[in-house]
Amino acid sequence: MSGRRRSTRLLAATLLSVAAHAALLAGSWLTPPEAVPVPPTLTARLEPLAPPSSPPPPATKPAIRPRPAATPPRQIAVAPRVAPPPESFTVPAAAAGAGEPAPDMTAESAAEPAVVASAAPTIFRMPEAPPLPEFPRRGTITYLLTMGPDQTPVGRTVQTWEFDGNQYRLGSQSESTGLIEMFRPHRYRYVSEGTVSDRGLRPERFLASVRRGSRTEESLAVFNWDEHSVRLGRLPQQATVALPDGTQDMISFIFHFALAPPAPGRMQIPFTRGTRLATASFDVLPHEMIDTPLGRLRTVPVVQVREPGSESLAVWLATDYRNLPVRIRFYNRDGEAAGEQLVSEIRVSDQ
Numbered sequence: 001m002s003g004r005r006r007s008t009r010l011l012a013a014t015l016l017s018v019a020a021h022a023a024l025l026a027g028s029w030l031t032p033p034e035a036v037p038v039p040p041t042l043t044a045r046l047e048p049l050a051p052p053s054s055p056p057p058p059a060t061k062p063a064i065r066p067r068p069a070a071t072p073p074r075q076i077a078v079a080p081r082v083a084p085p086p087e088s089f090t091v092p093a094a095a096a097g098a099g100e101p102a103p104d105m106t107a108e109s110a111a112e113p114a115v116v117a118s119a120a121p122t123i124f125r126m127p128e129a130p131p132l133p134e135f136p137r138r139g140t141i142t143y144l145l146t147m148g149p150d151q152t153p154v155g156r157t158v159q160t161w162e163f164d165g166n167q168y169r170l171g172s173q174s175e176s177t178g179l180i181e182m183f184r185p186h187r188y189r190y191v192s193e194g195t196v197s198d199r200g201l202r203p204e205r206f207l208a209s210v211r212r213g214s215r216t217e218e219s220l221a222v223f224n225w226d227e228h229s230v231r232l233g234r235l236p237q238q239a240t241v242a243l244p245d246g247t248q249d250m251i252s253f254i255f256h257f258a259l260a261p262p263a264p265g266r267m268q269i270p271f272t273r274g275t276r277l278a279t280a281s282f283d284v285l286p287h288e289m290i291d292t293p294l295g296r297l298r299t300v301p302v303v304q305v306r307e308p309g310s311e312s313l314a315v316w317l318a319t320d321y322r323n324l325p326v327r328i329r330f331y332n333r334d335g336e337a338a339g340e341q342l343v344s345e346i347r348v349s350d351q
Contacts, residue, residue, distance in 0.1 A: 135259060135322055136348035138162040143328070143341035144293070145174055154180050157188075157341045159325075161255060166196045170251045174341075187211035192251040194223070199246070201256045206249035208274035219274030221249060234275055241277055244270040254315055257302055258323040266305070273311075280312075281305040290316060290327060293344045297326055306335050321346060 143157040155176040162169045174188035175181070188210055194203040206221040221232035223243060230243040247270035248256055262284045271280035285301040299316040300323070306312045312335075316327040326343040 135163075137164075137350050139324075139346065139348035141324060141326075141343060141347075142345040144344050145176075145339065145341055147339045149337050151340060154178065155186070156344075159251075163196065167194075168196055168201060168255075169193050170255060172251055184213045185211070187216075190251050192249050194252065196259075200260055201248065201252045203247070203249050203252045206251070206272065206274055208250065221272050221274050221277075223247070230272070230277060232272060232274060232277060243277075244279075246270060247272065247277065249274070254325050254328070257315070258317060258325065261300060261317060261319075261323050262302070278310075287319070288316070292326055292342055294326070294346070297321070299326060306331065309333050311338075318343075322348075 139161055141159045143159070144153060145155040145157050146152055147154045155174060155178075157172060157174040159173075160171045170190075170192040172188070172190040174186070176184075176186040180186065189208075191205075191207045192203050193205045194201060196202070202223075202225065203221075204223050204225075206223075208219040210217050218235045219233065220235055220238070221230055223230045225243065228243045229240050230247070231238050231240045233239050249271070250273045253269060253271060262282075264284045264286060266281055266283050268279050268281050271278060281304070283303050283305060285303060288299050288301050289296055290299055297318045298320055299318050301314060301316050303314040304312040311333055312331045314329045314331075315325050317323040318326040324346065326346075328341040329337060330339045332338040
């Protein structure tokens with residue numbers, strides 16, 4: 001009896017389990033999966049391209065109206081800057097533009113750049129350079145002046161030079177002293193002005209003034225390199241002659257040699273003392289030691305070849321003093337030593 005009950009219970013439990021699973025599978029909260037849609041059928045068809053559309057007509061340009069006559073600009077008068085009178089052997093420096101003090105750049109103002117406006121015009125100038133890197137731009141040489149074969153002291157000579165960019169100015173001033181100055185004063189003044197090129201000095205104007213007692217003679221040479229002519233002669237009589245390349249005057253040729261010392265040998269240079277133009281020959285001799293008030297100096301003699309009936313001169317260039325002329329000797333028309341300049345002091349400046 002008990003075994004039948006046990007079987008009945010087991011069967012009932014089984015039926016209840018089957019019924020619960022059937023109810024769970026048939027519940028309404030389970031959503032059936034969506035059906036996969038059938039993809040549509042793609043159909044391709046070839047058709048001819050449509051003809052290109054015609055370009056739009058060009059736009060009509062508006063008629064150009066004549067511009068009214070421009071009003072002439074207003075003329076602004078600019079007063080020239082007056083430079084202070086230059087001192088002796090002083091080259092004026094380029095004026096620097098004055099600016100206002102820079103504003104204080106705080107954290108707020110640092111975000112934007114400061115704009116500084118200046119009304120000063122910009123001046124374009126060629127860079128200034130001395131004719132030779134090691135040659136002083138200006139200087140003065142003082143000489144003891146003697147006369148005659150016995151070299152009698154009669155005065156002194158002061159030579160000056162100044163280079164400003166590609167311009168030069170050379171001067172020589174001799175004056176007598178002592179008894180000669182009292183009874184028959186002598187004055188010799190020479191001025192040479194011109195330009196400096198890669199070929200040396202190129203004179204543009206040379207003046208020679210000689211005073212003996214109460215009589216003064218002046219000669220002037222004006223060089224026109226564009227027209228290859230030079231006007232020269234004693235004032236007021238002047239004549240114009242052809243100007244050969246490389247022509248030098250009585251002062252420029254000395255510094256022409258100092259800037260570029262010539263090689264030993266003979267050379268010819270068109271040369272003028274202001275009265276006439278001639279080709280002069282010069283002999284560049286071997287080095288020679290000479291005695292001067294500055295001591296014993298090593299020099300290069302450059303001697304003009306004498307021509308009958310003509311004056312001549314000789315120059316000694318000091319190799320240890322930038323080839324500056326430390327002795328200059330003059331010969332008269334008979335070939336005799338008429339005067340000599342011997343260095344006693346040299347002052348140079350590169351400023």
